[in-house]
Amino acid sequence: MRLENRVALITGASRGLGKAMAIAFAKERASVAINYVKNYKQAQLICEEIVEVGGKAIPVQADVSKVEEVNAMVKTVEDVYGNIDILVNNAGLFAPFNLIEDSPTNIDRLYEVNIKGVIYPVQAVVDKMKESNYGRILNISSIAGLGTAFAGTSGYSATKAAVISLTKRMALELGEFGITVNCIAPGFIKTDMALRGGLTEASPEDLKAVADKAMLNRIGEPEDIAYTALFLVSDEASFITAQTLTVDGGRKDFLSHSA
Ligand code: NAP
Numbered sequence: 466m467r468l469e470n471r472v473a474l475i476t477g478a479s480r481g482l483g484k485a486m487a488i489a490f491a492k493e494r495a496s497v498a499i500n501y502v503k504n505y506k507q508a509q510l511i512c513e514e515i516v517e518v519g520g521k522a523i524p525v526q527a528d529v530s531k532v533e534e535v536n537a538m539v540k541t542v543e544d545v546y547g548n549i550d551i552l553v554n555n556a557g558l559f560a561p562f563n564l565i566e567d568s569p570t571n572i573d574r575l576y577e578v579n580i581k582g583v584i585y586p587v588q589a590v591v592d593k594m595k596e597s598n599y600g601r602i603l604n605i606s607s608i609a610g611l612g613t614a615f616a617g618t619s620g621y622s623a624t625k626a627a628v629i630s631l632t633k634r635m636a637l638e639l640g641e642f643g644i645t646v647n648c649i650a651p652g653f654i655k656t657d658m659a660l661r662g663g664l665t666e667a668s669p670e671d672l673k674a675v676a677d678k679a680m681l682n683r684i685g686e687p688e689d690i691a692y693t694a695l696f697l698v699s700d701e702a703s704f705i706t707a708q709t710l711t712v713d714g715g716r717k718d719f720l721s722h723s724a
Pocket of ligand 1: 607
């Protein structure tokens with residue numbers, strides 16, 4: 466049991482990648498706090514599934530872009546579990562934004578959720594992590610943050626590049642306290658965000674076209690990210706920090722970019 470006695474807070478865990486990470490961590494005996502913003506029912510269902518098989522899970526509501534809500538969420542988790550050892554900043558938003566066509570204010574919500582929503586949870590957990598001289602922080606960026614030519618992603622990709630940069634800065638500031646900070650840059654993974662955001666009517670042809678861009682000739686599953694996350698938050702990754710790991714099936718159109 467790789468996460469025995471560990472407590473993990475995963476933002477945006479009511480669906481998609483966050484849900485898969487919560488289930489994977491709970492299977493390895495972590496107590497998990499499942500953050501959601503709107504979808505209480507879904508978050509509660511995942512908790513019930515985990516508890517039914519002997520795990521520990523609680524749903525915790527907060528909009529990660531609101532500092533008071535994030536602080537209250539962290540306090541709730543600490544009150545219930547005593548401590549937070551692992552923080553995954555996964556909650557994120559995709560919205561189309563083109564530099565030429567859109568008003569600068571259209572980028573505000575992307576900035577708030579995808580950037581502030583990574584900074585606030587770290588600020589809220591870090592004092593206690595420092596006290597225990599242990600912590601695992603994992604940020605979820607995107608291959609869009611490494612450079613993408615996909616239409617409409619000028620805003621999203623800038624926020625995801627910021628997450629990669631923040632990962633390095635956080636790792637630099639927190640390393641001396643036994644806290645590692647790493648990042649995953651996923652490619653196209655089959656979740657609500659990917660299916661709605663990029664390919665509105667995700668037809669089999671659309672999906673095949675995306676799959677064809679990967680050297681492994683398939684679209685990613687949430688579990689592909691969950692297993693990578695599991696390694697990066699485990700004790701086995703204790704000498705890895707400030708890194709961004711791309712998990713995208715080997716994109717043929719990103720050959721010239723490196724994290
Ligand atoms: P998703 O299916 O759209 O799920 C988003 C999750 O984030 C939900 O649990 C949602 O909660 C939560 N959320 C949204 N806004 C929030 C907020 N302001 N505060 C707290 N929680 C919030 O997304 P996903 O595909 O799993 O994406 C997860 C992360 O991976 C994101 O950071 C995304 O940018 C990144 N990513 C995804 C892909 C992909 O292909 N899927 C690729 C690269 C990167 P509710 O259910 O309550 O709405």
